[in-house]
Amino acid sequence: MRPSPAEIVRTLVAGRLPGLVHVAHRPGPHHVRHVTDQEGRVLLLVPVVSDLAAALRPADGDTDVPAVLDVLDLPPSAGAPSLGRAWVSGWATRLDGDEARRAALDFAAMDPTGDLLDVGTRFRLYRFEVVEARWDRAGSVRRIDPEVYAEAEPDPLHPVEGELLTDLAEHHAAEVTGYLRRQLGLADGGGHGVPRVVRIDRYGLMVSYGRPGARRRARLTFPHPVADHAELARLLHPMLCRQAAATGHAETG
Numbered sequence: 001m002r003p004s005p006a007e008i009v010r011t012l013v014a015g016r017l018p019g020l021v022h023v024a025h026r027p028g029p030h031h032v033r034h035v036t037d038q039e040g041r042v043l044l045l046v047p048v049v050s051d052l053a054a055a056l057r058p059a060d061g062d063t064d065v066p067a068v069l070d071v072l073d074l075p076p077s078a079g080a081p082s083l084g085r086a087w088v089s090g091w092a093t094r095l096d097g098d099e100a101r102r103a104a105l106d107f108a109a110m111d112p113t114g115d116l117l118d119v120g121t122r123f124r125l126y127r128f129e130v131v132e133a134r135w136d137r138a139g140s141v142r143r144i145d146p147e148v149y150a151e152a153e154p155d156p157l158h159p160v161e162g163e164l165l166t167d168l169a170e171h172h173a174a175e176v177t178g179y180l181r182r183q184l185g186l187a188d189g190g191g192h193g194v195p196r197v198v199r200i201d202r203y204g205l206m207v208s209y210g211r212p213g214a215r216r217r218a219r220l221t222f223p224h225p226v227a228d229h230a231e232l233a234r235l236l237h238p239m240l241c242r243q244a245a246a247t248g249h250a251e252t253g
Contacts, residue, residue, distance in 0.1 A: 001203045001221045005135045006144050006152035010040060012071045012086035014154040015110045023092075024066040026055040034069060035110035040150040042069050042088060043107050044126040045115065056092055056126055064091040067128060076162035079208060080198040081217065084137030088149070090128030100125050155201050156228050164200050164232070172240050179239040180207055183220050202226045 003011070013019070015035030021044065022029045030052040033045040044067075046053050056065050067090065073083035095103050103125045104116045115123050133144040157164065168176050180186070180195040186209065195209035204221035226232045 001225070002219060003155060003201055003203060004152065005142050006133075006148045007155065008083050009086040009088065009133050009135050009144055009149060010036070010152045011155040011158050012073055012083060013042065013069060013088055014158070016159050017071050017074060020070040021052060021055075022068040022070060023052075023055040027051070028055060029070065030055065032069075033111065033113070033115075035107050036154070037103075037106040039129075040152075041127055041129050042090065042092075043103055044069075044092065045107060045113070045119075046124050046126060048122055048124055053124065056094070064093040064128070066090075067092040067126075075199075077165055077198060079215075080165075081206065082137070084135055087132075087134040087136065088130045089132045090130050092126045092128040095125045095127055096120075103127055157200055157202055157226070157232060160229055161200050164229075165197060168197055175240045180209070180220075184209060184218060200232075 013034075013036055015033075019032050019034045020029040021032045021034075028051075030050075032052060035043050037043060044052075044056075046056065056067070058065050069088050070085070072085045075082050100119055104119050107113075107125065108116055119125055130146055130149055133146060133149045135142045135144060176197065177194055180197070184195060184207065186195060193209060193211050193215070195207050197205045198208045198217075199206035202222075202225045204219050207218050207220060208215050209218070210216045222235055226235060
């Protein structure tokens with residue numbers, strides 16, 4: 001088991017990573033603060049006085065502007081594989097009144113920035129429903145059905161992935177190494193190098209192992225997708241206890 005392309009795109013555009021906005025027929029791109037709501041719609045928090053605000057101003061007679069949100073994954077540690085790049089596009093509309101206030105609450109659920117208090121004065125909120133989604137990884141671009149995108153969920157561990165990896169490496173290194181060796185069938189001192197976890201998602205662990213210059217990767221899948229950090233901690237407890245029997249399934253590649 002592993003994240004689907006739609007889940008990866010939802011994870012990348014959720015709002016935890018920096019984003020760029022491209023506006024059709026306007027100079028750019030523009031850095032932007034953004035999140036997605038529960039339906040996957042994109043919310044943009046834009047300073048009133050900015051090049052992006054000017055770019056998002058509709059032409060006479062129009063109410064919206066075609067825009068693309070571009071988000072590149074930032075791997076949580078050196079040597080960790082990238083999730084790639086997500087592109088989602090739609091027609092951005094400025095929100096006002098009650099609609100803007102409701103959208104501000106959706107934005108705050110992901111990013112509780114104090115600038116949301118100035119929506120309507122110093123900042124404006126724009127929103128677009130995703131009509132096209134693409135996932136770009138290793139030079140291969142895959143189109144995602146907008147309905148499948150909307151139904152997918154961002155990975156709940158992605159916001160704390162870096163902290164989880166640091167905790168495993170700094171506080172449980174010996175237990176983690178033993179667990180990984182058992183799961184991958186690596187003998188101690190067998191010339192395979194020290195295996196280490198390089199990525200974590202709700203479906204499992206991505207592990208790097210092998211000699212320098214010939215590292216390989218494998219996935220250790222969980223018995224079921226985890227819902228949150230607390231469930232992950234319960235699931236990993238056997239791994240962190242040397243006396244406990246380890247469970248899991250390895251996919252090499």
